[in-house]
Amino acid sequence: MANLVLVAGARLGAWAWDDVLPELRAAGHGTYPLSLSGLAEKQGVPAGQQTHVQDIVDEIEGRDLRDVILVGHSYSGIPVGQAAERIGDRLTRAVFVDSALPVDGEAFISLMPDGGAKVMASIAENAGFWPPVPASHFAGHGLTDDQIARIVAGSTPHPGATLTEPAVLKRPLAELPATYISCSLDGAALDADLAELMTSDRWRLAELTTGHWPMFSQPRELARILLDAAGPISDDAATSDTEHHRTPGRSR
Secondary structure, X not given: OOEEEEEOOXXXXXXXXXXXXXXXXXXXXXXXXXXXXXXXXXXXXXOOHHHHHHHHHXXXXXXXXXXXXXXXXXXXXXXXXXXXXXXXXXXXXXXXXXXOOOOEOOOHHHHOOOOOHHHHHHHHHXXXXXXXXXXXXHOOOOOOHHHHHHHHHHOOOEEOHHHHOOEOOOOOHHHOOEEEEEEOOOOOOOOHXXXXXXXXXXXXXXXXXXXOOHHHHOHHHHHHHHHHHHOOOOHHHHOOOOXXXXXXXXXX
16 A cells, blocks of 8 residues: 655645545555645645645654655645655655656746746735636636636635745755656647656656646546556556556657
């Protein structure tokens, strides 16, 4: 049995994994969806990026979890990647769900095309928080109107400092045992840095033919990839029309 610690992306909380959990639990695994400080039911708690890293480490060490599959979606790939190296042999595999990846000394905001200028301005205008986005932001991601409404209703302002503080890594990310789940509806090419990571024999690549929020749009298919990361699964669960492992570095 593995223990899956699941961390959703910006503005979201533990609730975002609700549709993924039943299949993981049916397979006998422990599931620990986590809301980070300042988000969801933890609104009002001051938080920087290292706060979020410590949230994850504390969840794992506080519960004395072993055989951990540590899952990070979107923004949360950055604190998850840092926490993964800090929990040592408790980690079995990190799984990055269409996520940002930490780079030592760099902040999440530095990954944005304009250097994060618009996000910085938005944070400054909203008392230090990155505000929720309207329903139109989620168009084109394979989501139903009901799914979009659910995301919008559950979103909370995201602590701005978590986006501007730099990541801290003590060793190359390629040394982690990891799976990257790429979500695409348009056949976009792999990012060059991600393709380089895929040359590590410790990394695997999987694809979902959907948009950026697969825990809502394709929860069953996402669960199957997570089950694969956790260990052997039954033949029927291993087969999916929308997910497959791919040769590193090829376009998607």
